[in-house]
Amino acid sequence: MGTEAGKAIDRTGETDLQGRPSATIRPRGACPALATPMPTGDGLLVRLRPAGGAMTLSQFSALARSAADHGNGILEITARGNLQIRGLRAETVGPLAANIDAAGIEVPDGPAIEISPLHGIDPDETSDPAALEKTLRSKLRELLASPRLAPKLSLIIDGGGAFGLSALSADIRIVAQPDAQWLVAINGDGETATPVASGSADAVISAVGEILILLGVGQSRRARDLDPTLLRARFPAMDAIQVRPSHQATTPLSGLHRMKDGKHVLGVRPEFGQMRACNLTALIDDAKAHGATAIRLAPGRGFFFTGFPDAASAVQIAAGKHGFTTQPGESSEYIAACAGAGACGSAFYETRILARRLIAAAPVLFDGSLTIHLSACSKGCAHARPALTLTGSADGFGLVLNGLASDLPDERIAGGRIDFAIERLARSIEDNRGAGESAAACLTRLGATGVSKALRQE
Numbered sequence: 001m002g003t004e005a006g007k008a009i010d011r012t013g014e015t016d017l018q019g020r021p022s023a024t025i026r027p028r029g030a031c032p033a034l035a036t037p038m039p040t041g042d043g044l045l046v047r048l049r050p051a052g053g054a055m056t057l058s059q060f061s062a063l064a065r066s067a068a069d070h071g072n073g074i075l076e077i078t079a080r081g082n083l084q085i086r087g088l089r090a091e092t093v094g095p096l097a098a099n100i101d102a103a104g105i106e107v108p109d110g111p112a113i114e115i116s117p118l119h120g121i122d123p124d125e126t127s128d129p130a131a132l133e134k135t136l137r138s139k140l141r142e143l144l145a146s147p148r149l150a151p152k153l154s155l156i157i158d159g160g161g162a163f164g165l166s167a168l169s170a171d172i173r174i175v176a177q178p179d180a181q182w183l184v185a186i187n188g189d190g191e192t193a194t195p196v197a198s199g200s201a202d203a204v205i206s207a208v209g210e211i212l213i214l215l216g217v218g219q220s221r222r223a224r225d226l227d228p229t230l231l232r233a234r235f236p237a238m239d240a241i242q243v244r245p246s247h248q249a250t251t252p253l254s255g256l257h258r259m260k261d262g263k264h265v266l267g268v269r270p271e272f273g274q275m276r277a278c279n280l281t282a283l284i285d286d287a288k289a290h291g292a293t294a295i296r297l298a299p300g301r302g303f304f305f306t307g308f309p310d311a312a313s314a315v316q317i318a319a320g321k322h323g324f325t326t327q328p329g330e331s332s333e334y335i336a337a338c339a340g341a342g343a344c345g346s347a348f349y350e351t352r353i354l355a356r357r358l359i360a361a362a363p364v365l366f367d368g369s370l371t372i373h374l375s376a377c378s379k380g381c382a383h384a385r386p387a388l389t390l391t392g393s394a395d396g397f398g399l400v401l402n403g404l405a406s407d408l409p410d411e412r413i414a415g416g417r418i419d420f421a422i423e424r425l426a427r428s429i430e431d432n433r434g435a436g437e438s439a440a441a442c443l444t445r446l447g448a449t450g451v452s453k454a455l456r457q458e
Helices: 057-070 090-102 129-139 201-215 228-234 277-289 313-321 351-361 415-432 439-456
Strands: 038-040 043-048 054-056 074-077 083-088 113-115 155-158 170-177 181-188 194-199 255-258 264-270 274-276 294-298 302-308 335-337 372-375 387-393 396-403 411-414
Touching: 043 090, 054 057, 057 074, 057 083, 057 090, 057 277, 057 294, 074 264, 074 277, 083 090, 113 129, 129 155, 129 170, 129 201, 170 201, 181 201, 194 201, 201 228, 255 313, 264 277, 264 313, 274 277, 277 313, 335 351, 351 372, 351 415, 396 415, 396 439, 411 415, 411 439, 415 439
Parallel strands: 113 155, 155 170, 335 372, 372 387
Antiparallel strands: 038 043, 043 083, 054 294, 074 083, 074 274, 170 181, 181 194, 255 264, 264 302, 294 302, 387 396, 396 411
């Protein structure tokens, strides 16, 4: 966008050629909310989370059409279940926001608060987190609006159940407990977060307020930065809280699920987490024709259609034709791919083409033990955690066995040798894997030396 990396383009107060307010553009590393889009290789990106992660089908369709009119028509669902719209320009962010308002889509101000995707209808849910979120936003409005909070501050309210949020890490997590009680923990997921307070809804909201005050003391503070001594001074009983970590397996998102009202929901995933507006609107039309009423965004790069009176097998079939998966365990679930060449100006290769080649040529990689991150440049937009990573560059590809796209590659692969490298990597796992050993465990045991040797064999 013509600016130095790490600097914001602050156009507050300026207008575009139609007299509309221009967007304030933020640097990478900040949360690209609707009011502060982020520059990427294919234009500006905005990330938004509708209230409760829910929209009617008409609202979702209107959002898709607006993404096509004002962006490049590509929408993504993140690993945390938030929605991203790509390919915007400074002068089109305003019209997109106006369309969102016109559709009646409520996007709360302040940090995104992620709540259990099927809140209120999950038959195994302990408590409904939606009411708690509403009360928390109302009582802590000023603290949540503080500019001193970190842009990527994360909050979770987990109601439990088959579709809980125990796998997601957060700065602040509020988790439903038996007997209408709640637990507040910081800096971690359902097993690793540190408990600091427990009690009624009012008690935990007060505790969250105390944590926000602590986080607002210094600019861009995260929960991991809190001084333990200061934390214990605010929460003297925290060490006495007895919590049994949850080891409950999360039900796979994809597929049909029966809810406590007797109706069904259908979990779908856009292939590799990305969808075209035209395909999305076509799927919405099919779902609406078969009785679906709304959608719920969900962690794991997918969403649920809700309200089906009966099993919607016809919609499952239609989803595949529109580029969505509806069966758990499909190979595409284990690939995190960025927009890639053709959609992003920073990209050095077409990620989706390579993804399909990987699935066809190296099925041994898709046993569910690892995530494959296809990053067409070194930014690593699609996946922020260590993975088996293929990074694009002007010279070809960099292979990182268990790391980030920005890490130094364990092996470099010339562009014309990528198919050979994929085949050799798969062959190496097949030849060296022990009985019952996963692909991830085999790669770890082989290490960089073993993998490099295998890739260089003719």
